[in-house]
Amino acid sequence: MLPPAFPFFLYPPFSPPMQWFYVIDNQRQGPIPTGELRTLVNNRKITPQSLVWREGMAEWAPLRTAFAEPQPLEDGSVIVACPTCGQLVPPDDLIPAGDTKVCPFCRDRYAQSLREGVAPVFAAGDGPSGTGGATPNHELRAHARRALAGNWTPAVVCTLLFILLSNVMGAILPLIGILAELIITGPLLLGYLGMYQRIRRLGRGMIEDLFKGFSRFGHALGLYLLTTLIIYLAMAVAALPGGVLLFTSVIGAEEEPSGALFFIAMVATIVPAFIASTYVTLHFALVYFISNDNPGTGIIACMKQSSRTMQGRKMKLFLLFLSFIGWHFLTIFTFFIGLLWTLPYMFTAFAAFYEDLADPA
Numbered sequence: 001m002l003p004p005a006f007p008f009f010l011y012p013p014f015s016p017p018m019q020w021f022y023v024i025d026n027q028r029q030g031p032i033p034t035g036e037l038r039t040l041v042n043n044r045k046i047t048p049q050s051l052v053w054r055e056g057m058a059e060w061a062p063l064r065t066a067f068a069e070p071q072p073l074e075d076g077s078v079i080v081a082c083p084t085c086g087q088l089v090p091p092d093d094l095i096p097a098g099d100t101k102v103c104p105f106c107r108d109r110y111a112q113s114l115r116e117g118v119a120p121v122f123a124a125g126d127g128p129s130g131t132g133g134a135t136p137n138h139e140l141r142a143h144a145r146r147a148l149a150g151n152w153t154p155a156v157v158c159t160l161l162f163i164l165l166s167n168v169m170g171a172i173l174p175l176i177g178i179l180a181e182l183i184i185t186g187p188l189l190l191g192y193l194g195m196y197q198r199i200r201r202l203g204r205g206m207i208e209d210l211f212k213g214f215s216r217f218g219h220a221l222g223l224y225l226l227t228t229l230i231i232y233l234a235m236a237v238a239a240l241p242g243g244v245l246l247f248t249s250v251i252g253a254e255e256e257p258s259g260a261l262f263f264i265a266m267v268a269t270i271v272p273a274f275i276a277s278t279y280v281t282l283h284f285a286l287v288y289f290i291s292n293d294n295p296g297t298g299i300i301a302c303m304k305q306s307s308r309t310m311q312g313r314k315m316k317l318f319l320l321f322l323s324f325i326g327w328h329f330l331t332i333f334t335f336f337i338g339l340l341w342t343l344p345y346m347f348t349a350f351a352a353f354y355e356d357l358a359d360p361a
Helices: 034-042 108-115 137-148 153-174 175-200 209-250 260-283 286-295 301-308 313-320 325-334 339-356
Strands: 019-024 027-033 051-054 078-081 095-096 100-102
Touching: 019 034, 019 209, 027 034, 034 153, 078 260, 078 301, 100 175, 137 175, 137 339, 153 175, 175 209, 175 339, 209 260, 209 286, 209 301, 260 313, 313 339, 325 339
Parallel strands: none
Antiparallel strands: 019 027, 019 051, 095 100
16 A cells, blocks of 8 residues: 555555545535546535535545645546636646736636736636526637637647647558547547637647547547447438438449439438438537546436437537538638638637526626
8 A cells, every 4th residue: 555645646546536525505425536526616516615524534625725735637647726717627727817816707806906907816617617508609700710819829739730640640541540530539629629619718728738638548539439330320311211212212223323303302211311410410519628527427427418408409509510611611712721720719619608508706
């Protein structure tokens, strides 16, 4: 056995995850791992003032006190309580502000308090705040443009690397390249979208953000494979009736298939498949954002949370996507090089959409 004071990052790989007890309505709950505790904070089930305890602590303490020093998550990363508002964030997300530090959740209100010349006040339940999804799409795009100011270089470089690694390998190395793409796309997506969350919250992104998803390789791969499988199954089921009609029109044609029946069969195959894939994709549109915010949450739980959160909001996100179609079309005239700028713009707007879904503070 290692002594209790031994640094957590030197514990052997088989050490059990840290387990926490917490209090809700004067009732003890738990134990749960650190990642799930963070999820409860993000979902406002408990606050930075809620009492928590784990083995090794002399007594119960407020969560923000227990996390004054970095605590390990199950994936090997660490989180710490923001000294200003008490939210649990990675240490790298803390920004020096005078004689304290602020996190992405309290940064704006802290800056506003300084402008107004008053002391900042943060409630016990302060955390990710938005409008509940009420911000119009044109304002979300404006938020994206402001967030990208000064961040175009890492965004463009990461987009180029993402496209090359997740799409080009299959063309260069048949079979092996396709298998490699299948394996790495999930971790790349997790890191790529995580970069836009950092840009939206912190106003800064880093090229190395693209590869942070590999620290949770199994989770990211499973998330990608399962969501992709469900999307393709939905497409196949929706296209089946039209596919049967198309097959019949081809088999029954004495010459080259043509005419009204063939056209109707094509439409009956493609349109339902497109609608089904779009609908299911919108269901799971937030899984990577949710996973980045809640690293202790499992694959199925991320998918369920995305599905619940997108109820009544699919059309808004779809319209936000459509608002970028014109920009993507114009990239044709630049031999698609313009995608290196339009994709960061779109994904930063998607990150703003996700942030805005939180309840008002």
